[in-house]
Amino acid sequence: MAEMTQIAARSALDQPAAFKRRGLLFVLSSPSGARKSTISRKLLADDPGLSMSVSATTRPMRPGEEDGKDYHFVDLAQFRQMTADNQFLEWAHVFGHRYGTPRAPVEGMLESGRDILFDIDWQGAQQLYQLAGGDVVRVFILPPSMAELEQRLRGRRTDSDEVIEGRMARAHGEIAHWDGYDYVLVNDDADACFAKVRTILYAERLKRSRQTGLIGFIRKLDREES
Ligand code: ADP
Ligand code: 5GP
Numbered sequence: 001m002a003e004m005t006q007i008a009a010r011s012a013l014d015q016p017a018a019f020k021r022r023g024l025l026f027v028l029s030s031p032s033g034a035r036k037s038t039i040s041r042k043l044l045a046d047d048p049g050l051s052m053s054v055s056a057t058t059r060p061m062r063p064g065e066e067d068g069k070d071y072h073f074v075d076l077a078q079f080r081q082m083t084a085d086n087q088f089l090e091w092a093h094v095f096g097h098r099y100g101t102p103r104a105p106v107e108g109m110l111e112s113g114r115d116i117l118f119d120i121d122w123q124g125a126q127q128l129y130q131l132a133g134g135d136v137v138r139v140f141i142l143p144p145s146m147a148e149l150e151q152r153l154r155g156r157r158t159d160s161d162e163v164i165e166g167r168m169a170r171a172h173g174e175i176a177h178w179d180g181y182d183y184v185l186v187n188d189d190a191d192a193c194f195a196k197v198r199t200i201l202y203a204e205r206l207k208r209s210r211q212t213g214l215i216g217f218i219r220k221l222d223r224e225e226s
Helices: 036-046 076-084 103-111 122-135 146-156 161-175 190-205 214-223
Strands: 006-008 020-022 025-029 050-052 088-094 097-102 115-119 136-142 183-186
Touching: 025 036, 025 122, 025 190, 036 050, 036 115, 036 190, 076 088, 076 097, 088 103, 088 122, 097 103, 097 122, 103 115, 115 122, 122 136, 136 190, 146 161, 183 190
Parallel strands: 025 115, 025 136, 050 115, 136 183
Antiparallel strands: 006 020, 088 097
């Protein structure tokens, strides 16, 4: 990926407005049903400096989903063409379908000074990390128990029994990748988990390595009369 864009700090919990820092690629992963989408939605509503990366997928649209908002729904031929044209930052097979992160919108959002939220699996987190290393923050969300996970998937009422069984079988495999993440949280209480994710985002924005405006600011302090 191109050199990460320098973005001006914006929220009250960030550094002063003129203080430049590196844009963040904030990855949320979990076994399906751990309520990661619920947390993503709250985070986006809460934070005007954060934009969602909308993935492309070959999986069929679920009731209530919107093309271009939840996903870009494409067929296999279109997905293959996008892959051949190097249009994805990363892509992977998940649950028998293909999912990928379109490159251009991510680069555009970073250029316009926004941090980006990714709802992608461990394969995507791994690929993004290889591309953008220190600019990537990876958060993994665990369900409080497997029984609760199954109940949440059934409660969603958007997948057939067969699909739910497949997702439960895959959940163990996904959880096995917990150690590829910087943070691992248990989502036992939705509000508490959201608060933890938001704290991570705020703290990561303040990391010294992201504060590209820091040296200039310190030189300016040095020049000031005491
Ligand atoms: P994921 O993105 O991890 O697949 P979702 O965010 O779609 O999970 O949530 C899975 C299910 O749990 C959905 O049916 C959602 O409505 C439900 N859910 C989310 N938050 C809560 C909550 N606080 N209490 C009860 N059910 C919830
Ligand atoms: P779902 O079909 O429930 O929307 O998503 C299934 C899984 O695919 C989730 O774990 C989700 O995080 C993952 N996923 C969604 N988009 C992408 C993507 O662009 N790349 C990768 N690697 N995984 C994705």
